[in-house]
Amino acid sequence: MTSVTTIPLPFYLILSGILFVCGVLGFLIKRNIITIFMSIELMLNGVNLSFVAFAAHWHKLSGQVFVFFVMVVAAAEAAVGLAIIIAVYRTRETLNVDQVNLLKL
């Protein structure tokens, strides 16, 4: 270990928390279904940052492998979710979540 430069762990946690809170806020106040979906991706990114920071803190590489799995699940979720958005738009012709209040037309 020749490295001596350090960054406090709370810095990373605070940044990750800010990203997560921005994601939650966007999820709650946005009305466009695509923007809501992007807020979910923002939350996942915030969690990934804390995973990597803790991996560096505890000297365990498992955290980085978990980030890999989170990314895979996020990619699958994005593919299926955007397909659902396309299906919703095809039947209702709106992207506003306030107007999508019925499961079945």
Place this chain on the structure above:
Amino acid sequence: MLHLALFAFFGLICVAGAVNLLVQRHPINGALSLVVVMASLAGEYLLLGAEFVAAIQVIVYAGAVMVLFIFTIMLLNAGEEERTKGSRVAILLGVPGVAIGSLLVAWTFLRNANPESVSIGALLGDPQTIARLLFRDFLLPFEVTSVLILIAIMGAVVLASRPGAIVRPHGEPVEAKQQEKEGPQLVAAGREH
């Protein structure tokens, strides 16, 4: 010192992009600011020594997933979101709720805080090391993930295809009658845009 400056630089870009996502009303602007967030997060990962994760972040997240988002935005011709009664209620209830929740979490963090530091470059997340871990210790989750991806691909194709586009092996297309009913409407709706 240089590391701290780089952390602050990427962190500020990151937070600015996240706030911009909240402020912008057009989805395409939100998508582009999300790309900025993801690219600067890749810089943070590089600072932490996670080379593989940084590369994957740029390739998969900022590349593939965001292209999927932008493609959908263009496909659906998404315009600016309109302010409705629901959005006012959401802002009135959502902002204080999130503020209280994040204050609680921050208070818990600070109460149990130990001012430990992350040493830079102490842990190397290069592709070789990650691959050894991924294909030995995490082999079963890795294989299960491939099944998940396969199911997601099939689900996306089934959900996004037009009703009636999927043909059974023998005979009529699924819900052929519905397609006849809805077909002209969809064409007319497409011409309006």
